[in-house]
Amino acid sequence: MNTTNQSQPIFDYDGAYIGQYGGQFVPQILMPALQQLGQAFEDSLQDKDFQEELSQLLNQYAGRPTPLTECTSFGVNNKVRIFLKREDLLHGGAHKTNQVLAQALLAKRMGKNRIIAETGAGQHGVATALACALLGLDATIYMGKKDIDRQAPNVFRMQLMGAKVVPVDNGSGSLKDAINEALRDWAASYDTTHYLLGTAAGPHPFPKMVKAYQKIIGEEVKQQIQQMIGKLPDAVVACVGGGSNAIGIFADFIKEPSVQLIGVEPAGHGLDSDAHGATLLKGSEGIIHGARTQTLQTEEGQIVESHSVSAGLDYPAVGPEHVHLMKTGRAQYVGITDQEALEAFQELSRCEGIIPALESSHALAYAKKLAQEAQQPMNIIVNLSGRGDKDLSHVMAIIQNKAVN
């Protein structure tokens, strides 16, 4: 169906694929649902009323555009300036809200009044719940039982906004199992139900669609940075779990070869340990959650559990476009450990008065390394994809535990 020309990498989706990654590896029963969604998505791109309604929601409800803030001291030295894209200031506290509002509008357009979604730490679940409350949709959120126990405040937030939270006890009871359960629900319910997938992974059209709805991050950055420094940045750094905030900030820079794109994966206890979530760096090619992509797996192809101090990066697969960007060399992917991320979490709080999400702290930690190693003047943009309020009790427990030991 697709041939990848090695000398000329493809940077746009060709049907369901980007390069050789992506596709629609789902039970046959789900194909009509994906085809309908793909069609509705493409139609909505041409529909001015839809685009206007979405843009109004993003501006007046969610608070776009978000600012670009220059760091006063975090990571800064005489060669390097660091700028933060403030998705932490978006309503809901993370970039997730961008694409959730868009998909919820799309669901309404398709006449579907029930929304299902998966969530790990609860951020995507909270974003889905708020969009459904706003737009009058019925929300069911699948969440691993282990995660429900660990993330009580987010469970309560979702419930406050009217969503039903369904514990998933199958498999390992974590994010990947919540995705499986949502797919199972959808196989029987797609006539009335939209599956609002939370990241730029999964079967086509999700990766392409989530990218389209998140690329506003990079578009704003491009304008803002040129206003601030009169040129493009040298590097754009973002954390990668499923990869939606990264693809969102990368998208508008992919065809700007002077801009280095760097995705930061959770190295957990270390890339050489077996407790990390570095799917691109340490995983291998596979087929999971509907897409041909990279995954953490055994030799025989059983999917294994990932680990990260940050629940939002704790996912054993990744969006297919990141695999393509890595294999073509357009983006680089690096690892940051739990410890390094925790240090960046505290340092940004202290230096700038901004408490970042643990996910975004991975990107911050790498930007700091990059700044330390810089040989020449450099302007670095970090996607501050979310705020850290949700992580406070978790980080507090870790810090206190360390103090005791």
Next chain:
Amino acid sequence: MRYQNLFTKKQADKELAYIPFVVIGDPTAELSLHIIDVLVDNGADALELGFAFSDPVADGPVIQQASLRPLANQFSVKQGFELIRQVRDKYPQLPMGLLTYANLVFAQGIDNFYHQAQVCGLDSVLIADCPVQEGKLFTESAIQYNIQSVFIAPPDADDETLQLIAENTQGYTYVLSRKGITGTEVAASQANSDFLQKLRAFGSAPLVQGFGISEPEHAYQAAAAGVDGIITGSAIVKLINQHYNKPDLMLEQVGQYAKTMAQAAHQAHD
């Protein structure tokens, strides 16, 4: 050829083929072989065997539970192929299909997987998370190693998809009467005969109905709709889930159940 021989004979005898499904290696390698013997002794005309996978998105809770046991016992894909080979040695004429997930086929090389399937004597492979539209990734290897590829025909597929399925499925066509995942929570209904006729008009392999088939009544409905066989999966696996700690009771219950369903399938046209 084994499927063709089976369905030719079944059509001549005016019987539905009865095809039970179990997860290979569940609850243990040894008991899995016993279960298969009991199924064959009680009238199974063919077998559908599943490889345990960590993320079985097409399966309901019953088969998910059965998949966890072999995984917890470190029962490998390699051991699964070896076990199937033992079954083949014992039953040289019995049609045997594998039901698996795409990543297990992909992980160690697609050619290598189909080669192993051929070596252990499988007739067909159905990949639960590979729709016919993505089938090309696998079917070339399947053809090379003489393995028939089976696809699932859902009840609301459009004509274009039904034609693709009919043209690409070999051995038998796995038809559904309802949406959703495997399991007896939602019973099968009588398949729409327009849908079945369309598949036949597109030249499909014999039609075997699965998902939600658990009672003799479903066999009669299937015969009335005009399918050629039935698959029961979750209904058997549920018995294994309930009684795997008491192997004798488990084998007895599985045997009784298979006997009832096989009889219903064989008499459904009477």
